[in-house]
Amino acid sequence: MSLNTIQKQAFSGFVEQLMPHYRVVGPVVSNGGYAFEEISNPAELRLDYPTTILPPKKYLLPPQEVLFRFDRSNGAEITPPPQPRPTVIFGVHTCDVHAIQLLDHVFSNGHSEGNYLDRRSRSLIVSIECLSPCDEHSFCKSMGTLTADEGYDLHLTDLGDAYAVDVGTDAGEELLKNYASVSQGQPEDMQRLNAVLSEKWPRFPYRLNFDVSELPSLLEMSMKSPLWEELGQRCLSCASCTNVCPTCFCFDVRDEVELDLRRGQRVRAWDSCQLDEFATVAGGHNFRKSRALRQRHRFLRKGKYILDAHKHLGCVGCGRCARACLVDITPVGVFNELYRQQEIGGRT
Amino acid sequence: MMTAATIAPVAEQPLMEDQLFIPELARIVKIEPIAALEKVFTLELPRGRSLEHRPGQFVEVSVFGVGEAPISISSSPSRSNGNFELCVRRVGDVTSALHNLKPGDRVGIRGPFGRGFPIESFRGKDILFAPGGLGLAPARSLINQVLDERALFGRVIILYGARTPAELLFKDELQQWAERSDVELLLSVDRGDETWTGNVGVITTLFRHISVYPRNTVAITVGPPVMYRFVLMELFGKGISEGNIYLSLERRMKCGVGKCGHCQINNIYACQSGPVFSYREIKGLEEAL
Numbered sequence: 001m002s003l004n005t006i007q008k009q010a011f012s013g014f015v016e017q018l019m020p021h022y023r024v025v026g027p028v029v030s031n032g033g034y035a036f037e038e039i040s041n042p043a044e045l046r047l048d049y050p051t052t053i054l055p056p057k058k059y060l061l062p063p064q065e066v067l068f069r070f071d072r073s074n075g076a077e078i079t080p081p082p083q084p085r086p087t088v089i090f091g092v093h094t095c096d097v098h099a100i101q102l103l104d105h106v107f108s109n110g111h112s113e114g115n116y117l118d119r120r121s122r123s124l125i126v127s128i129e130c131l132s133p134c135d136e137h138s139f140c141k142s143m144g145t146l147t148a149d150e151g152y153d154l155h156l157t158d159l160g161d162a163y164a165v166d167v168g169t170d171a172g173e174e175l176l177k178n179y180a181s182v183s184q185g186q187p188e189d190m191q192r193l194n195a196v197l198s199e200k201w202p203r204f205p206y207r208l209n210f211d212v213s214e215l216p217s218l219l220e221m222s223m224k225s226p227l228w229e230e231l232g233q234r235c236l237s238c239a240s241c242t243n244v245c246p247t248c249f250c251f252d253v254r255d256e257v258e259l260d261l262r263r264g265q266r267v268r269a270w271d272s273c274q275l276d277e278f279a280t281v282a283g284g285h286n287f288r289k290s291r292a293l294r295q296r297h298r299f300l301r302k303g304k305y306i307l308d309a310h311k312h313l314g315c316v317g318c319g320r321c322a323r324a325c326l327v328d329i330t331p332v333g334v335f336n337e338l339y340r341q342q343e344i345g346g347r348t
Numbered sequence: 349m350m351t352a353a354t355i356a357p358v359a360e361q362p363l364m365e366d367q368l369f370i371p372e373l374a375r376i377v378k379i380e381p382i383a384a385l386e387k388v389f390t391l392e393l394p395r396g397r398s399l400e401h402r403p404g405q406f407v408e409v410s411v412f413g414v415g416e417a418p419i420s421i422s423s424s425p426s427r428s429n430g431n432f433e434l435c436v437r438r439v440g441d442v443t444s445a446l447h448n449l450k451p452g453d454r455v456g457i458r459g460p461f462g463r464g465f466p467i468e469s470f471r472g473k474d475i476l477f478a479p480g481g482l483g484l485a486p487a488r489s490l491i492n493q494v495l496d497e498r499a500l501f502g503r504v505i506i507l508y509g510a511r512t513p514a515e516l517l518f519k520d521e522l523q524q525w526a527e528r529s530d531v532e533l534l535l536s537v538d539r540g541d542e543t544w545t546g547n548v549g550v551i552t553t554l555f556r557h558i559s560v561y562p563r564n565t566v567a568i569t570v571g572p573p574v575m576y577r578f579v580l581m582e583l584f585g586k587g588i589s590e591g592n593i594y595l596s597l598e599r600r601m602k603c604g605v606g607k608c609g610h611c612q613i614n615n616i617y618a619c620q621s622g623p624v625f626s627y628r629e630i631k632g633l634e635e636a637l
Contacts, residue, residue, distance in 0.1 A: 251609070255412065255415045273609060282439045297612075
């Protein structure tokens with residue numbers, strides 16, 4: 001596969017060509033920061049954004065979605081939801097590309113789940129290479145997500161006045177062929193690409209004090225760490241961490257009824273293992289009653305359980321949970337402290 | 349020792365592809381109140397489809413407009429007649445709504461889900477059932493299957509406890525089991541009343557009245573979390589090994605297929621790897637009991 005480039009001045013033309021055929025979403029300026037939103041004008045796209053509060057996951061697994069509609073007046077008639085709109089998601093960072101690969105596995109492995117997969121199959125991902133860390137909370141380099149070899153349809157790297165474009169899938173290739181004006185990369189483009197990539201690497205710090213391959217066993221050995229109790233004392237059980245996480249996929253299923261009490265819809269909504277009632281059963285027994293146990297569950301999922309079940313780590317190092325936490329509970333802080341405790345023989 | 353990671357999830361169930369959340373509409377054939385809070389619902393799937401469940405599996409039951417809840421199947425596959433039964437305690441929104449329905453009404457059904465009891469491996473063995481309270485509902489599915497294939501098993505011992513005589517479930521069947529010479533049934537209630545002449549005390553007080561040959565005994569206990577610790581002590585006290593003790597773990601499954609996260613016990617999903625586990629499989633899992 002050879003290198004393609006799109007001149008930046010031609011890039012808005014590419015986006016504009018897509019807009020009649022696709023819902024186009026990407027990072028835009030929003031409330032003093034950045035957010036993934038649907039755009040109506042290519043100029044809104046800000047591909048040089050640092051990070052967003054919510055990841056692009058929301059287009060694949062929305063905060064709330066209709067699973068089906070029902071009408072009780074008609075012998076409980078059930079209507080599936082409409083087909084999702086074809087969507088192109090621009091500006092996905094490589095951490096989020098890794099997160100989406102995990103979600104793909106979760107919803108296609110075992111029982112495939114059509115609501116997610118329908119949306120996913122109608123979504124194209126145009127990712128972008130990060131050239132500098134979004135802030136002090138990101139730790140993508142430690143998690144191995146600073147770049148991505150797959151999981152995108154097209155991947156962009158900013159070369160200054162042009163983007164290098166890697167084609168990841170046939171659908172990405174089609175998109176370029178039908179809507180973009182690309183040039184065959186020249187030897188000097190290749191040199192610039194190499195230079196950009198080699199300059200970016202040292203800009204990103206390693207933030208874990210150990211190799212990520214040790215994370216699953218570290219967590220397994222840390223089930224009895226006193227750190228969980230300490231986190232439990234601080235945690236407010238607000239679920240901000242899981243709400244902003246690109247890999248969290250736990251959900252609740254519930255019914256909403258219209259005022260006629262006849263028609264309604266069954267919805268799936270994001271849920272959180274950090275909320276008090278998450279593991280409660282009828283009769284009131286709660287299998288993770290304390291905040292300490294819920295925090296432990298969260299980190300064990302991120303660094304071990306999800307890996308065991310889905311072959312991808314449940315943490316991609318985006319730093320969103322660290323930014324969102326009101327009491328400064330951060331994965332880097334937690335993982336490094338567990339490592340310190342293990343290094344001194346489990347004594348603290 | 350078998351570790352948690354080696355617990356294999358159940359093989360794929362025949363679900364309509366990608367239609368995970370769309371229930372089938374089952375018709376309520378019969379509703380029978382059997383205690384103050386429990387009713388038995390007999391349900392019929394559309395187009396004569398049989399549920400094809402194993403004892404120990406569960407279904408997700410929908411009352412449209414209220415929601416969905418996981419309920420264990422109480423009837424034995426050997427007595428299906430194309431129908432299946434759910435014994436439902438009125439305890440939450442969905443179960444309360446179910447209790448307000450009438451025969452002829454329709455409910456949504458998804459499933460069956462989960463891994464049931466490995467009944468084939470019980471053949472030739474003595475079976476000790478120790479259900480408590482509503483735990484008899486799922487245990488009954490297996491008990492009746494065993495009784496319908498009675499010659500394939502050794503002794504059948506049933507120790508059943510409830511809080512009060514009025515809360516004993518399936519009293520007609522208890523009576524039938526009591527009358528059979530090939531079933532050893534012992535009942536207990538935590539608090540008796542003026543009519544009760546049987547054992548008074550929690551279920552563990554029944555164990556002193558039985559003796560078993562531990563090397564040929566499989567124990568099945570289903571009940572509330574608090575009961576398990578005490579029953580397990582009694583079973584170990586009889587010398588029954590960890591791998592021959594089976595439990596069913598209750599969780600609030602929202603999907604049934606290992607995605608929603610609600611039933612997760614450390615690294616396993618109760619809806620897929622359970623809800624039936626051998627004690628050996630879960631003893632290393634701190635969040636199990």
